[in-house]
Amino acid sequence: MISPIRSSALRSLNNNSKRLFSSNLPLLKSTYDSPDFKHYLNSSKGANNKSKDFTYFMVGSYGLLGAAAAKSTVEAFLSTMSASADVLAMAKVEVKLNAIPLGKNVVVKWQGKPVFIRHRTSHEIDEANDIDISTLRDPQNDSDRVKNPEWLIMLGICTHLGCVPIGEAGDFGGWFCPCHGSHYDISGRIRKGPAPLNLEIPQYEFADEETLVVG
Numbered sequence: 694m695i696s697p698i699r700s701s702a703l704r705s706l707n708n709n710s711k712r713l714f715s716s717n718l719p720l721l722k723s724t725y726d727s728p729d730f731k732h733y734l735n736s737s738k739g740a741n742n743k744s745k746d747f748t749y750f751m752v753g754s755y756g757l758l759g760a761a762a763a764k765s766t767v768e769a770f771l772s773t774m775s776a777s778a779d780v781l782a783m784a785k786v787e788v789k790l791n792a793i794p795l796g797k798n799v800v801v802k803w804q805g806k807p808v809f810i811r812h813r814t815s816h817e818i819d820e821a822n823d824i825d826i827s828t829l830r831d832p833q834n835d836s837d838r839v840k841n842p843e844w845l846i847m848l849g850i851c852t853h854l855g856c857v858p859i860g861e862a863g864d865f866g867g868w869f870c871p872c873h874g875s876h877y878d879i880s881g882r883i884r885k886g887p888a889p890l891n892l893e894i895p896q897y898e899f900a901d902e903e904t905l906v907v908g
Protein backbone atom coordinates (compact mmCIF):
# COMPACT_ATOMS: atom_id res chain seq x y z
CA MET A 694 0.00 0.00 0.00
CA ILE A 695 1.31 3.49 -0.92
CA SER A 696 1.52 6.04 1.81
CA PRO A 697 -0.36 9.35 1.30
CA ILE A 698 2.93 11.33 1.34
CA ARG A 699 4.43 9.14 -1.33
CA SER A 700 1.28 9.30 -3.40
CA SER A 701 1.29 13.08 -3.31
CA ALA A 702 4.95 13.17 -4.39
CA LEU A 703 4.23 10.90 -7.34
CA ARG A 704 1.30 13.09 -8.50
CA SER A 705 3.48 16.16 -8.30
CA LEU A 706 6.20 14.49 -10.35
CA ASN A 707 3.66 13.34 -12.92
CA ASN A 708 2.27 16.86 -13.35
CA ASN A 709 5.75 18.35 -13.71
CA SER A 710 6.70 15.84 -16.45
CA LYS A 711 3.49 16.64 -18.34
CA ARG A 712 4.37 20.32 -18.29
CA LEU A 713 7.92 19.63 -19.34
CA PHE A 714 6.94 17.67 -22.48
CA SER A 715 3.84 19.63 -23.38
CA SER A 716 3.80 21.16 -26.90
CA ASN A 717 2.39 24.29 -25.37
CA LEU A 718 5.66 24.96 -23.70
CA PRO A 719 7.78 27.76 -25.28
CA LEU A 720 10.85 26.43 -27.15
CA LEU A 721 14.04 26.64 -25.33
CA LYS A 722 16.43 29.01 -27.00
CA SER A 723 19.88 27.61 -27.67
CA THR A 724 22.81 29.59 -26.54
CA TYR A 725 25.07 28.00 -29.17
CA ASP A 726 26.31 30.47 -31.85
CA SER A 727 25.97 29.01 -35.36
CA PRO A 728 28.90 29.91 -37.62
CA ASP A 729 28.04 32.12 -40.60
CA PHE A 730 29.09 30.44 -43.89
CA LYS A 731 27.60 33.08 -46.20
CA HIS A 732 30.96 34.50 -47.03
CA TYR A 733 32.30 31.12 -48.05
CA LEU A 734 29.14 30.25 -49.94
CA ASN A 735 29.31 33.47 -51.99
CA SER A 736 32.98 33.04 -52.78
CA SER A 737 32.42 29.41 -53.65
CA LYS A 738 29.63 30.52 -56.02
CA GLY A 739 32.11 32.85 -57.73
CA ALA A 740 34.61 30.04 -58.02
CA ASN A 741 31.88 27.92 -59.53
CA ASN A 742 31.27 30.56 -62.18
CA LYS A 743 34.99 30.73 -62.91
CA SER A 744 35.05 26.97 -63.21
CA LYS A 745 32.13 27.11 -65.66
CA ASP A 746 33.87 29.82 -67.69
CA PHE A 747 36.97 27.68 -67.85
CA THR A 748 34.93 24.67 -68.95
CA TYR A 749 33.23 26.70 -71.68
CA PHE A 750 36.59 28.03 -72.82
CA MET A 751 38.06 24.53 -73.02
CA VAL A 752 35.03 23.16 -74.85
CA GLY A 753 35.16 26.08 -77.30
CA SER A 754 38.90 25.62 -77.80
CA TYR A 755 38.52 21.90 -78.44
CA GLY A 756 35.69 22.71 -80.85
CA LEU A 757 37.90 25.11 -82.80
CA LEU A 758 40.78 22.67 -82.81
CA GLY A 759 38.44 19.92 -83.98
CA ALA A 760 37.05 22.10 -86.76
CA ALA A 761 40.58 23.05 -87.89
CA ALA A 762 41.66 19.40 -87.85
CA ALA A 763 38.56 18.35 -89.80
CA LYS A 764 39.19 21.14 -92.36
CA SER A 765 42.80 20.11 -92.92
CA THR A 766 41.76 16.45 -93.17
CA VAL A 767 39.11 17.26 -95.78
CA GLU A 768 41.57 19.44 -97.69
CA ALA A 769 44.20 16.71 -97.61
CA PHE A 770 41.61 14.19 -98.81
CA LEU A 771 40.43 16.46 -101.61
CA SER A 772 43.99 17.24 -102.67
CA THR A 773 44.55 13.50 -103.17
CA MET A 774 41.51 13.46 -105.44
CA SER A 775 42.58 16.45 -107.54
CA ALA A 776 44.41 15.77 -110.75
CA SER A 777 48.19 15.91 -110.58
CA ALA A 778 50.13 18.29 -112.82
CA ASP A 779 51.09 15.59 -115.34
CA VAL A 780 47.47 14.40 -115.57
CA LEU A 781 46.29 17.96 -116.16
CA ALA A 782 48.97 18.37 -118.82
CA MET A 783 47.60 15.28 -120.54
CA ALA A 784 44.06 16.63 -120.51
CA LYS A 785 44.90 18.52 -123.69
CA VAL A 786 47.49 17.78 -126.33
CA GLU A 787 48.76 20.42 -128.72
CA VAL A 788 49.92 19.30 -132.16
CA LYS A 789 51.77 21.41 -134.75
CA LEU A 790 50.02 20.58 -138.01
CA ASN A 791 52.70 22.01 -140.32
CA ALA A 792 54.90 19.05 -139.30
CA ILE A 793 52.48 16.53 -140.88
CA PRO A 794 52.92 16.12 -144.66
CA LEU A 795 49.93 15.87 -146.98
CA GLY A 796 48.69 12.29 -147.33
CA LYS A 797 50.34 11.13 -144.08
CA ASN A 798 49.19 9.87 -140.71
CA VAL A 799 50.49 10.83 -137.31
CA VAL A 800 49.57 9.15 -134.04
CA VAL A 801 49.66 11.16 -130.83
CA LYS A 802 48.89 10.01 -127.31
CA TRP A 803 46.06 11.74 -125.49
CA GLN A 804 44.88 10.63 -122.05
CA GLY A 805 46.59 7.31 -122.65
CA LYS A 806 44.77 6.70 -125.93
CA PRO A 807 46.11 6.85 -129.48
CA VAL A 808 44.73 9.65 -131.63
CA PHE A 809 45.00 9.35 -135.40
CA ILE A 810 45.59 12.57 -137.34
CA ARG A 811 45.30 12.25 -141.09
CA HIS A 812 46.34 15.05 -143.42
CA ARG A 813 43.99 14.16 -146.24
CA THR A 814 44.52 14.89 -149.89
CA SER A 815 41.76 16.38 -152.04
CA HIS A 816 41.35 12.97 -153.65
CA GLU A 817 40.78 11.35 -150.25
CA ILE A 818 38.27 14.05 -149.29
CA ASP A 819 36.32 13.40 -152.50
CA GLU A 820 36.42 9.67 -151.83
CA ALA A 821 35.12 10.19 -148.29
CA ASN A 822 32.15 12.16 -149.65
CA ASP A 823 31.45 9.96 -152.65
CA ILE A 824 29.31 7.40 -150.87
CA ASP A 825 25.65 6.75 -150.11
CA ILE A 826 25.69 6.75 -146.33
CA SER A 827 22.46 4.74 -146.18
CA THR A 828 24.58 1.74 -147.16
CA LEU A 829 26.83 2.17 -144.13
CA ARG A 830 26.57 0.17 -140.93
CA ASP A 831 26.98 3.36 -138.92
CA PRO A 832 25.62 6.05 -141.30
CA GLN A 833 27.49 9.31 -141.01
CA ASN A 834 28.46 12.03 -143.46
CA ASP A 835 32.13 12.85 -143.70
CA SER A 836 31.26 16.50 -143.07
CA ASP A 837 29.83 15.46 -139.69
CA ARG A 838 33.15 13.87 -138.73
CA VAL A 839 35.52 16.73 -139.53
CA LYS A 840 35.85 20.44 -138.78
CA ASN A 841 38.28 20.98 -141.63
CA PRO A 842 38.01 18.33 -144.40
CA GLU A 843 41.80 18.43 -144.79
CA TRP A 844 42.25 17.09 -141.27
CA LEU A 845 40.68 13.88 -139.98
CA ILE A 846 41.13 13.42 -136.23
CA MET A 847 39.93 10.16 -134.59
CA LEU A 848 40.56 7.92 -131.62
CA GLY A 849 42.72 5.02 -132.81
CA ILE A 850 40.68 2.39 -130.99
CA CYS A 851 38.77 -0.27 -132.88
CA THR A 852 35.10 -0.17 -131.93
CA HIS A 853 34.96 -3.96 -131.86
CA LEU A 854 37.18 -4.92 -128.94
CA GLY A 855 39.59 -2.04 -128.66
CA CYS A 856 42.65 -2.99 -130.75
CA VAL A 857 44.61 -0.26 -132.48
CA PRO A 858 43.97 -0.36 -136.25
CA ILE A 859 46.75 0.00 -138.80
CA GLY A 860 46.78 3.08 -141.03
CA GLU A 861 46.84 3.09 -144.84
CA ALA A 862 45.58 -0.50 -144.87
CA GLY A 863 42.42 -2.48 -145.51
CA ASP A 864 40.01 -2.71 -148.42
CA PHE A 865 38.82 0.88 -148.27
CA GLY A 866 42.06 2.85 -148.19
CA GLY A 867 41.69 3.83 -144.56
CA TRP A 868 42.48 1.69 -141.53
CA PHE A 869 42.49 -2.02 -140.87
CA CYS A 870 42.17 -3.78 -137.53
CA PRO A 871 44.09 -7.07 -137.69
CA CYS A 872 42.59 -8.46 -134.48
CA HIS A 873 39.36 -9.65 -136.12
CA GLY A 874 39.48 -8.03 -139.55
CA SER A 875 37.57 -4.74 -139.41
CA HIS A 876 38.03 -2.32 -142.31
CA TYR A 877 37.54 1.44 -141.98
CA ASP A 878 37.41 3.92 -144.86
CA ILE A 879 39.25 7.21 -145.30
CA SER A 880 36.71 8.89 -143.06
CA GLY A 881 37.20 6.23 -140.35
CA ARG A 882 33.77 4.70 -140.95
CA ILE A 883 33.31 0.97 -140.51
CA ARG A 884 32.85 -0.71 -143.89
CA LYS A 885 33.58 -4.38 -143.26
CA GLY A 886 34.27 -6.76 -140.38
CA PRO A 887 32.82 -7.16 -136.87
CA ALA A 888 33.26 -3.61 -135.56
CA PRO A 889 29.81 -2.07 -135.02
CA LEU A 890 30.66 1.65 -135.13
CA ASN A 891 32.82 4.21 -136.85
CA LEU A 892 36.08 5.25 -135.20
CA GLU A 893 35.23 7.80 -132.53
CA ILE A 894 35.92 11.50 -133.01
CA PRO A 895 37.48 13.07 -129.90
CA GLN A 896 36.92 16.64 -128.74
CA TYR A 897 39.36 18.98 -130.46
CA GLU A 898 39.76 22.47 -131.85
CA PHE A 899 42.09 24.42 -134.08
CA ALA A 900 43.81 27.05 -131.93
CA ASP A 901 45.06 28.64 -135.17
CA GLU A 902 45.75 27.48 -138.72
CA GLU A 903 48.78 25.48 -137.68
CA THR A 904 47.84 24.32 -134.20
CA LEU A 905 45.51 21.52 -133.25
CA VAL A 906 44.45 21.06 -129.62
CA VAL A 907 43.02 17.67 -128.72
CA GLY A 908 40.95 17.53 -125.55
Ligand code: FES
Binds near residue numbers: 851856870875887
Ligand atom coordinates in the same frame (compact mmCIF):
# COMPACT_ATOMS: atom_id res chain seq x y z
S1 FES B 1 39.21 -5.47 -132.12
FE1 FES B 1 39.28 -4.69 -134.10
S2 FES B 1 38.25 -6.17 -135.24
FE2 FES B 1 38.13 -6.94 -133.25
